[in-house]
Amino acid sequence: MRRTGTTRRSALTATGAFALGAVLTGCGDGPGNGRDSGAADAEATALRAGTALRTAAARSGAALLARYDRVAAAHPLTGAGLAPLRAAVRAHLAALGGPPEDPSPAAPAPSASATDAKAALRELAAEERRVADDRAAALLKADPELARLLASVAAAGAAHAYLLSELAKETPA
Structure with a gap:
């Protein structure tokens, strides 16, 4: 005699089919996957903003590196400390991300270093402070990964500014 009603085998088959249908529906790239064009636009905007912050930070870093080179070239006694x-x-x-494609610095570079090594080091320390402050201000607009990087680089820049100030005190006139 044949059983009527739901058997264990038919229940498992129906559950498996239902689960497979749910998985396949969720994998689609259509409007039913929980992402709409507004979320994609917001994601693209955030990506562009992060790229712009990273490019600006790289540009200011390239200008700072060039400033170090100018001071070291103008004042060879500072080379070992720098x-x-x-x-x-x-x-x-x-x-x-390396040097930016456009090597022009974000802020205009001073026309020449100070003629005195102490003054040049103090100016370099002030530039390090300015760049560190700019990077710290950019933290509020950055995504978490970039914010951690900017915070680390800003802290290092603040330490560099202190060390440059101390080097200026120790440098003979």
Whole structure:
């Protein structure tokens, strides 16, 4: 005699078919997948903003590196003290994506370094502080990954500014 009603086998088959249908529906790229064009637009805008922040930070890093080079060339006595800081600035620039395609700095570079090594180091320290402050201000607009990078580089820049100020005190006139 044959059973009437739902059997275990038919219940499992129906459940499997239902689950497979749900999975296949969720994998589509259509409007039913929970993402609408507004979310995609917001994502694209956030990506562009992050790229712009990273490019601006790289541009200011390239200008800062050029400033280190000018000070070291104009005042050879400072070369040994500037070398590790310059290497760190170069590493930060690489972490930010390398030198920007447009090598022009974001802010106009001063026409010439100070004639005095102490003054040149103080000016370089002020530039490091300015760049660090700009990067710290950009944290509010950055995505979490870029914000961590900018915070780290800004903290290093603040430390560089302190070290440059101390180097200026120790440098003979």
